[in-house]
Amino acid sequence: MANFFDPSWLAGRMVIIYVGPNNQPWNVHEKLLIENSPYFARTLGALRVQNPAADQRLDGPASSPGHFGHGFGPANTPVPENNDALRLPDVDPKLFNMFLRWGYGTAFALSGNTRSFRFPPPSSEEGGATIRDYLGVYILGYKFETEALRNACVDVLYDYMGPASDDHMCLAMQDVAFVFQNTPSESPMRRFLVAHLLFYIFSRNRRAMPLPQEWGTVLEKGDFGISWTMFRMLGDWNWAIGDNVPVMIIKPRTEFHDKTPAQLQRIRALSSLGRGNGIPENGNGDGTNPVMIKREEGPAIIGQSGIPEAATPVHVLGDASQESLSQTERLSTPHSGNQGSQGPRVGPIRTARRNGDHRRGGPGGDHPATPYRLD
Numbered sequence: 001m002a003n004f005f006d007p008s009w010l011a012g013r014m015v016i017i018y019v020g021p022n023n024q025p026w027n028v029h030e031k032l033l034i035e036n037s038p039y040f041a042r043t044l045g046a047l048r049v050q051n052p053a054a055d056q057r058l059d060g061p062a063s064s065p066g067h068f069g070h071g072f073g074p075a076n077t078p079v080p081e082n083n084d085a086l087r088l089p090d091v092d093p094k095l096f097n098m099f100l101r102w103g104y105g106t107a108f109a110l111s112g113n114t115r116s117f118r119f120p121p122p123s124s125e126e127g128g129a130t131i132r133d134y135l136g137v138y139i140l141g142y143k144f145e146t147e148a149l150r151n152a153c154v155d156v157l158y159d160y161m162g163p164a165s166d167d168h169m170c171l172a173m174q175d176v177a178f179v180f181q182n183t184p185s186e187s188p189m190r191r192f193l194v195a196h197l198l199f200y201i202f203s204r205n206r207r208a209m210p211l212p213q214e215w216g217t218v219l220e221k222g223d224f225g226i227s228w229t230m231f232r233m234l235g236d237w238n239w240a241i242g243d244n245v246p247v248m249i250i251k252p253r254t255e256f257h258d259k260t261p262a263q264l265q266r267i268r269a270l271s272s273l274g275r276g277n278g279i280p281e282n283g284n285g286d287g288t289n290p291v292m293i294k295r296e297e298g299p300a301i302i303g304q305s306g307i308p309e310a311a312t313p314v315h316v317l318g319d320a321s322q323e324s325l326s327q328t329e330r331l332s333t334p335h336s337g338n339q340g341s342q343g344p345r346v347g348p349i350r351t352a353r354r355n356g357d358h359r360r361g362g363p364g365g366d367h368p369a370t371p372y373r374l375d
Contacts, residue, residue, distance in 0.1 A: 015027075
């Protein structure tokens with residue numbers, strides 16, 4: 001099957017970028033960078049304007065038809081002793097490699113396949129990308145100003161964490177703190193991670209277990225707003241003393257995607273016309289609950305005001321769409337592993353993990369607490 005690609009991204013000259021504290025050189029197609037990243041468009045353009053001689057120092061080898069297979073990537077190029085080269089000393093070379101993998105993977109697709117590039121699931125095996133790595137690439141997406149890269153990281157973690165589980169995965173708090181420390185307050189990844197923290201806390205099979213000591217150790221060193229986000233989310237769930245805890249269902253992945261300026265403008269326009277449920281949290285920080293509530297004891301549900309309403313069995317708190325509701329219907333089907341359970345389920349229900357790794361914390365928990373430096 002032939003490959004289909006956008007030839008404009010892989011045409012023209014290549015540039016050399018020195019990455020990491022050891023200045024590892026990388027050959028990359030210039031247009032691929034500037035078409036996907038406003039940061040690179042500005043930085044490369046400024047270098048060439050400020051010093052025309054930098055053109056020769058930035059340029060890598062000429063592009064060729066077979067370049068995708070063996071030309072881009074680390075280069076055996078001496079590091080120049082001037083300041084004309086583009087350097088990224090605070091970027092981890094592994095994360096930069098994952099960024100390039102996404103960029104070239106987006107440019108290339110199999111013929112007839114309209115799906116966008118997808119990262120492989122996290123893995124603790126040697127050479128694999130861990131949860132912490134994907135969170136690092138997500139943060140790198142802020143430095144490079146690339147919403148699509150951040151959304152690709154959301155997608156892979158959304159699939160890996162699963163929609164629900166009575167034995168929910170326990171995230172490492174140092175990974176959550178890493179995101180809170182290096183992202184803006186409106187970052188949708190914050191809501192995504194906190195929702196899964198709460199899913200773990202309220203999961204059925206955790207009730208006889210204490211919370212991880214690592215959580216307390218990390219939060220005592222620096223909270224970064226994690227606790228307030230958790231309290232706020234719990235408040236938005238509108239639980240009351242004496243009520244049975246409802247089933248919490250994670251919203252569709254698009255609820256955690258960054259919105260482009262055009263999408264935000266459309267959301268605001270629909271909201272002003274009364275045709276939307278408001279602007280999502282990653283639009284202006286007003287807050288959208290990242291979960292849906294399903295009450296199993298009857299048709300009554302809890303709306304945003306906290307008042308029971310007679311409506312469909314599942315109610316979406318915040319912004320929703322027809323696609324969200326269709327996915328809700330699928331996700332709200334009881335999992336076979338919970339048949340025979342008594343009482344309402346707590347947290348999501350997830351099928352078996354893809355890689356069979358059921359260790360508490362999952363890949364990423366063995367990383368040091370020191371965050372990547374990306375400023």
